[in-house]
Amino acid sequence: METYRRPLVAEIVARLEQPPERLVAVFGPRQTGKTTAVRQALRSIRRPWRMVAFEPGGADDSSDGASDEPWRAGVGTAPGPTARLASASRDAEWLVEVWERCRQRAWQSRAGYVLVLDEIQALRDWSSVVKALWDADRASGCPLHVVILGSAPLRIQAGLNESLMGRFVSVVSPHWSFPEMADAFGFSLDEYVFYGGYPGAAPLRASHEQWHGYVRGSLIEPNIERDVLAMTRVDKPALLRRLVELGASYSGQIVAYNKLVGQLQEAGNTTTLARYLQLLTNAGLLAGLPKHTERAVSAKASTPKLNVLNTALMSMISGYRFDEARSDRTMWGRLVESTVGAHLINTMSSDGHVRYWRDTHRRSAVEVDFVLQRGPHLLGIEVKSGTAPPQMTGLNEFSNRFNARTLVVGQGDIPLDQFLSAPATEWVDVT
Numbered sequence: 001m002e003t004y005r006r007p008l009v010a011e012i013v014a015r016l017e018q019p020p021e022r023l024v025a026v027f028g029p030r031q032t033g034k035t036t037a038v039r040q041a042l043r044s045i046r047r048p049w050r051m052v053a054f055e056p057g058g059a060d061d062s063s064d065g066a067s068d069e070p071w072r073a074g075v076g077t078a079p080g081p082t083a084r085l086a087s088a089s090r091d092a093e094w095l096v097e098v099w100e101r102c103r104q105r106a107w108q109s110r111a112g113y114v115l116v117l118d119e120i121q122a123l124r125d126w127s128s129v130v131k132a133l134w135d136a137d138r139a140s141g142c143p144l145h146v147v148i149l150g151s152a153p154l155r156i157q158a159g160l161n162e163s164l165m166g167r168f169v170s171v172v173s174p175h176w177s178f179p180e181m182a183d184a185f186g187f188s189l190d191e192y193v194f195y196g197g198y199p200g201a202a203p204l205r206a207s208h209e210q211w212h213g214y215v216r217g218s219l220i221e222p223n224i225e226r227d228v229l230a231m232t233r234v235d236k237p238a239l240l241r242r243l244v245e246l247g248a249s250y251s252g253q254i255v256a257y258n259k260l261v262g263q264l265q266e267a268g269n270t271t272t273l274a275r276y277l278q279l280l281t282n283a284g285l286l287a288g289l290p291k292h293t294e295r296a297v298s299a300k301a302s303t304p305k306l307n308v309l310n311t312a313l314m315s316m317i318s319g320y321r322f323d324e325a326r327s328d329r330t331m332w333g334r335l336v337e338s339t340v341g342a343h344l345i346n347t348m349s350s351d352g353h354v355r356y357w358r359d360t361h362r363r364s365a366v367e368v369d370f371v372l373q374r375g376p377h378l379l380g381i382e383v384k385s386g387t388a389p390p391q392m393t394g395l396n397e398f399s400n401r402f403n404a405r406t407l408v409v410g411q412g413d414i415p416l417d418q419f420l421s422a423p424a425t426e427w428v429d430v431t
Helices: 007-016 034-042 091-106 126-140 152-162 177-186 189-195 208-229 237-249 257-262 270-282 294-298 311-318 323-325 329-347 395-400 424-428
Strands: 022-027 047-052 114-118 142-148 168-172 286-290 304-308 352-359 368-376 377-384 405-409
Touching: 007 022, 007 034, 007 168, 022 034, 022 152, 034 047, 034 142, 047 091, 047 352, 047 395, 091 114, 091 126, 091 142, 091 395, 126 142, 126 152, 142 237, 168 304, 168 323, 168 395, 177 189, 189 311, 189 323, 189 329, 208 237, 237 286, 237 304, 237 311, 257 270, 270 286, 270 424, 286 329, 286 352, 304 329, 323 329, 329 352, 329 377, 329 424, 352 395, 352 424, 368 424, 377 395, 377 424, 395 405
Parallel strands: 022 142, 022 168, 047 114, 114 142, 377 405
Antiparallel strands: 286 304, 352 368, 368 377
16 A cells, blocks of 8 residues: 555645645545655655654654654753653643754755644644644744645544634545556456455455454444443443444345334433534435435435445445355345445535435335435436346436436446446536
């Protein structure tokens, strides 16, 4: 993975080549290669840099021999490459000292300097500290670029929106797409459908036991513990954990909150489940798609369609092995549909929407797997993974009612691999 460069690397490079008018915020789900992408970008620019990590065990690095810990004035020896901080605690005071040292290097360097703060969400009140330091730099014109990145979208986005509004540009690191996994790891289309887009798990797919253990122990559990439970108030953590498993097992299906409540032990009310589902969406695990309606208020109150944001979660929870899943037409169909749903959710722009549609006011209910809406553009999508001719009843009804375009993915208008090679915005914006 170190040699493969995702498109977001070029975006980070472009930001760092501009004057430091705004912070660069790189965020996204855990294990999507944010730190690797930033390192690749740093090695592509002509500015010296330093990266410091705030999580326990995180390694520091720099391009100019900077020490792992900054020198504290009045403590120890004079500043130099071997000087150490008296306290190993990485608190606000530590960040201020790191920042000040990088300021000095930025003034001394003709090219300026770049400071990268990795897993910044681990620092309490980080956004307030960064705001004060950044505003001071803008007032003095200091040529110091600052990049912040982290694996907890809940905390990162909250800090950006509360304290740093207008002071940053965002670079999102989403789950890996099929073309990326194919180019970097030689994934076939079927492997991507089953194993999903986690680059760290890709080399382990030859051993189901190792892959399964890695996804649960190194991806899912840390995601829940560090990126949800440690970052926001969750009164019933056992309920949230169970919702992850149940939601993954129901991925691709429309499930009423009342039904979920009936299957969860120690369940709260439907409002609690809706909030927990939103937390899991923000963490890059599980989404609940609303129903497409002509009234936005009705959509928010609708029964959700569950969809994992990375099919590795669904495959891991299912207990199926790769060959077993491919042999089970029902399971494979749900995996394919969930793959399409995850792709659409992960690649839709912030001004677009991904929903589903269903009409029960008929003798037999009709539905459309996914509905994309962006401005005046509306697209209904049906996913077909089998060999039987697709049934167009739902798509035809949707098209007639909403005057919308329609598309059949898989055994229809667009092959699955081709569909997964373009973001959601490209499909919905076609006129």
